[in-house]
Amino acid sequence: MTGAPATIAKPVVAPVVAPVVSSPSTELPMVSGPAVPFLEIETLRAREFIPAAKESLMALMTEQAQGKVIRPTFNWAGRNSLFPLHWGLACCAIEFAAAFGARWDAERFGVVPRSSPRQCDLLIVNGTVTWKVAHKLITLYEQMPEPKWVIAMGNCATGGGPFRTAYSVVPGVDKLVPVDLYIAGCPPRPEALLDGILKLEELIRERGE
Numbered sequence: 531m532t533g534a535p536a537t538i539a540k541p542v543v544a545p546v547v548a549p550v551v552s553s554p555s556t557e558l559p560m561v562s563g564p565a566v567p568f569l570e571i572e573t574l575r576a577r578e579f580i581p582a583a584k585e586s587l588m589a590l591m592t593e594q595a596q597g598k599v600i601r602p603t604f605n606w607a608g609r610n611s612l613f614p615l616h617w618g619l620a621c622c623a624i625e626f627a628a629a630f631g632a633r634w635d636a637e638r639f640g641v642v643p644r645s646s647p648r649q650c651d652l653l654i655v656n657g658t659v660t661w662k663v664a665h666k667l668i669t670l671y672e673q674m675p676e677p678k679w680v681i682a683m684g685n686c687a688t689g690g691g692p693f694r695t696a697y698s699v700v701p702g703v704d705k706l707v708p709v710d711l712y713i714a715g716c717p718p719r720p721e722a723l724l725d726g727i728l729k730l731e732e733l734i735r736e737r738g739e
């Protein structure tokens with residue numbers, strides 16, 4: 531018989547791959563990328579270190595500045611430029627007005643009355659406060675920005691004065707808002723108001739520094 535000899539296909543033998551045996555006790559964790567040279571590690575450390583050091587330094591400087599420069603400066607400016615709110619209720623308000631006239635000239639101390647609570651940092655309550663206007667007083671106080679201060683001028687604002695037992699009178703404005711300074715008198719004279727303002731400036735200095 532003639533013809534092409536039959537060929538027998540050789541079986542394909544899969545290459546034998548040796549199993550990878552790892553010993554967890556001795557091997558270090560593998561990294562995917564190439565090994566990082568020493569200098570790059572130093573750069574990475576610097577990148578992390580410099581912002582952290584800068585942040586700490588800035589926080590320290592801010593704290594120091596607030597404690598030694600900014601806070602005393604704002605305190606000095608604030609206590610020497612008090613802006614009281616117009617809140618005249620009774621006879622004491624006439625003494626308040628006189629204090630800002632030509633004779634006593636309270637503005638030489640930097641005290642300039644304003645008509646909007648949003649521009650004021652000092653509420654001088656002078657006069658008889660009734661329960662009918664109590665909520666208005668609280669609203670005006672809450673509309674003033676911080677830091678703010680309150681002076682109760684005269685016996686009525688301090689404790690109700692001669693009308694203390696009246697059903698309609700608030701027996702002291704400290705029932706409504708926190709009072710920092712009381713000025714006694716019925717009425718207190720403009721000199722007493724000026725003295726009270728100077729004492730409040732001293733109080734602000736003590737509290738703020």
Ligand code: SF4
Nearest residue numbers: 621622684686716717
């Ligand atoms: S304390 Fe005297 S002066 Fe002042 S509002 Fe009262 S009654 Fe008038």
